[in-house]
Amino acid sequence: MANAIVSQSGGPTGVINASLVGVIEEASKHKEIDRLFGGVHAVSGIVKEHFIDLKKLSIGTLERVAGSPSSALGSSRDKPNDEYCGRILEVFKKHDIRYFYYIGGNDSANTCYIINNMAENQGYQLRAFHVPKTVDNDLRVTDHCPGYGTAARFVACALMGDDLDNRALPGVKIDVIMGRHAGFLTGAAALGKQRDDDGPHLVYIPERPFTMDQFLGDIDRVYKKIGRCVIAISEGASGPDGKTYAETLAENAERDAHGNVQLSGTGALADYLAGQIKGKLGIKRVRADTFGYLQRSFAGLQSPTDVDEARRCGRQAVLYSMKEDNGSVAMKRLGNGANYGVELFRTNLSEVAEHTKSVPDEFINAEGNGMTDAFVEYAAPLAGELPRTEYLGNYPKA
Amino acid sequence: MANAIVSQSGGPTGVINASLVGVIEEASKHKEIDRLFGGVHAVSGIVKEHFIDLKKLSIGTLERVAGSPSSALGSSRDKPNDEYCGRILEVFKKHDIRYFYYIGGNDSANTCYIINNMAENQGYQLRAFHVPKTVDNDLRVTDHCPGYGTAARFVACALMGDDLDNRALPGVKIDVIMGRHAGFLTGAAALGKQRDDDGPHLVYIPERPFTMDQFLGDIDRVYKKIGRCVIAISEGASGPDGKTYAETLAENAERDAHGNVQLSGTGALADYLAGQIKGKLGIKRVRADTFGYLQRSFAGLQSPTDVDEARRCGRQAVLYSMKEDNGSVAMKRLGNGANYGVELFRTNLSEVAEHTKSVPDEFINAEGNGMTDAFVEYAAPLAGELPRTEYLGNYPKA
Numbered sequence: 001m002a003n004a005i006v007s008q009s010g011g012p013t014g015v016i017n018a019s020l021v022g023v024i025e026e027a028s029k030h031k032e033i034d035r036l037f038g039g040v041h042a043v044s045g046i047v048k049e050h051f052i053d054l055k056k057l058s059i060g061t062l063e064r065v066a067g068s069p070s071s072a073l074g075s076s077r078d079k080p081n082d083e084y085c086g087r088i089l090e091v092f093k094k095h096d097i098r099y100f101y102y103i104g105g106n107d108s109a110n111t112c113y114i115i116n117n118m119a120e121n122q123g124y125q126l127r128a129f130h131v132p133k134t135v136d137n138d139l140r141v142t143d144h145c146p147g148y149g150t151a152a153r154f155v156a157c158a159l160m161g162d163d164l165d166n167r168a169l170p171g172v173k174i175d176v177i178m179g180r181h182a183g184f185l186t187g188a189a190a191l192g193k194q195r196d197d198d199g200p201h202l203v204y205i206p207e208r209p210f211t212m213d214q215f216l217g218d219i220d221r222v223y224k225k226i227g228r229c230v231i232a233i234s235e236g237a238s239g240p241d242g243k244t245y246a247e248t249l250a251e252n253a254e255r256d257a258h259g260n261v262q263l264s265g266t267g268a269l270a271d272y273l274a275g276q277i278k279g280k281l282g283i284k285r286v287r288a289d290t291f292g293y294l295q296r297s298f299a300g301l302q303s304p305t306d307v308d309e310a311r312r313c314g315r316q317a318v319l320y321s322m323k324e325d326n327g328s329v330a331m332k333r334l335g336n337g338a339n340y341g342v343e344l345f346r347t348n349l350s351e352v353a354e355h356t357k358s359v360p361d362e363f364i365n366a367e368g369n370g371m372t373d374a375f376v377e378y379a380a381p382l383a384g385e386l387p388r389t390e391y392l393g394n395y396p397k398a
Numbered sequence: 399m400a401n402a403i404v405s406q407s408g409g410p411t412g413v414i415n416a417s418l419v420g421v422i423e424e425a426s427k428h429k430e431i432d433r434l435f436g437g438v439h440a441v442s443g444i445v446k447e448h449f450i451d452l453k454k455l456s457i458g459t460l461e462r463v464a465g466s467p468s469s470a471l472g473s474s475r476d477k478p479n480d481e482y483c484g485r486i487l488e489v490f491k492k493h494d495i496r497y498f499y500y501i502g503g504n505d506s507a508n509t510c511y512i513i514n515n516m517a518e519n520q521g522y523q524l525r526a527f528h529v530p531k532t533v534d535n536d537l538r539v540t541d542h543c544p545g546y547g548t549a550a551r552f553v554a555c556a557l558m559g560d561d562l563d564n565r566a567l568p569g570v571k572i573d574v575i576m577g578r579h580a581g582f583l584t585g586a587a588a589l590g591k592q593r594d595d596d597g598p599h600l601v602y603i604p605e606r607p608f609t610m611d612q613f614l615g616d617i618d619r620v621y622k623k624i625g626r627c628v629i630a631i632s633e634g635a636s637g638p639d640g641k642t643y644a645e646t647l648a649e650n651a652e653r654d655a656h657g658n659v660q661l662s663g664t665g666a667l668a669d670y671l672a673g674q675i676k677g678k679l680g681i682k683r684v685r686a687d688t689f690g691y692l693q694r695s696f697a698g699l700q701s702p703t704d705v706d707e708a709r710r711c712g713r714q715a716v717l718y719s720m721k722e723d724n725g726s727v728a729m730k731r732l733g734n735g736a737n738y739g740v741e742l743f744r745t746n747l748s749e750v751a752e753h754t755k756s757v758p759d760e761f762i763n764a765e766g767n768g769m770t771d772a773f774v775e776y777a778a779p780l781a782g783e784l785p786r787t788e789y790l791g792n793y794p795k796a
Contacts, residue, residue, distance in 0.1 A: 065790065
């Protein structure tokens, strides 16, 4: 018998707490695990020995945790180097912690990997497992990541509503969505399309750089054809030089009297693009929103598939740790549509830690400004069933 | 027997379509009404005789309409003057329309009022009824407005998630919420508070102007006490001179090479405030989001109370029109908490058309930076039951 620790790292998601509860419920079944510590604020709390006793929590508390967005144990943006990881390992030794479950993205897998190697080299028996989470869906090996489906559901529902809003009061609408390097979440904007002329009519993701002329030309074409245009664009959208438009903006930013950069705020990209459209296309009604943190931490909006898979991944990490030394939990898709399902498998930490994944070519249309049916087939089951909507304004005239 | 028309005006809401369906289902019961036209894009479509036949819609379509955000008949921002209203009346006469149901805010009540008076003066028998809707909740006479509860639910769920996100990764977070003159919707940010230290810790609404020094002083105090601060602020928040901060920003805006104003975009106020906090309080992690159109048109997120009341208001307008000449549907609250309920009553169009309502004093704390328990008692039943959340990071140490 030895102790275990679980912690949550990086940006929160809508279901990272379901993975936490999966770890807790499974760990409670195994006599190999004595105490189960929750490391508060990830690595930054672990080195301070800021632990709580997770086996003491009631079932009611656990179910509320599983349904809550964000990271119930707190998080951290620290990317520990060797020295930092060495301090973590010392804390593990001090508390006889021999099971380490770390829920996070590829940086967290990397932390797991470093600590695991260090323990091996020092002859300290430790079982280190990574549980995947990210709204960006950019982890390698796994078919998709827990956290993505729920964020995708938010984005899809937002665009469905926003497109209806744009039908009611036509104009150009720009929605800036999370994703600095990978366009999976922005692509989810297309999941709620039900009618031929439903928006988003244009989708721009980091995988397909574009010139401002292309962007404006696309919008002009759609607007002239249907009298309105809804655009989903990643915060990491970039020009042909590889530099993101947001970076270019920040570099050109004016500074106010107090030296504060004014154009590098969260709304700056959306506002800049709206300005370009108004100024260069002469379209009067142009609106822009930046979805911000709502898309990763919104209470009461989980994708049923996502929350179920996140919990399974947490449980599975504990199951693997009973037999194997280390690894990351991954998902393999068994089918699509009505046959959708996943089976879990173990992959090496190093496979997940090093690089990230981009949206594959077959998910992006030839023009680089929209998603394909193959993408919708991939992402739709992850977001869960979406509401059906209705618009009457284009029904036959009486 | 004569014909009837229903139309939707102004900014969409999450339940204005439920009111539309209420009108349709009730109108279908009364033999006094022959055809029921849907006027597409409000007054701007009515003058073009752009009608659809609403009695032809299937029950499946109607239920999907009732569940869809935004205005299923399209909307318009036109504020018709006498000449415009005269053209509308001519269209009514041409199509033997003698029942007019107009779903909208106080401007729509005013349009109803003008057309009704005009018809009376010309001896044309017309029954003109206004059905209230607005996310701002600023209509007079009625206890509250359909549309508010659903938008309040969105804002409450957003702040609940955002506060948990801010616990996980502490810092200052600013959320800019709709409301140019009335702070009801921004106040809804407080509805999801469950723990003593839950955010939003500060709420600023248009009814309480403040200086930038007060604002920064408030934040500094909260941040020093609990190490983080979540702020909800209305887009119409203003300084002691009565000018909104957004207006001041736009006036001071730099223009880029193309003459586009850069600081007057939707994200500008949030980014400006974030810049002030970083620059003057020296707090490193400051984030800001502007909720934008998501809070009024998000698919799949209706308050059960709100959608029910919106539909009742639509039905009631038709019922009143069977006996009375004109009016606006209003709600009277029968009780609070478990005794919450409303009864509907008719009020004069002129009562609703002229002015709007502000958040009453008893709903705002003495410091002018937060909402009172009385406000929560008022608004909570409108938003409907909210999810329970859990945060573990402040549980006792193991």
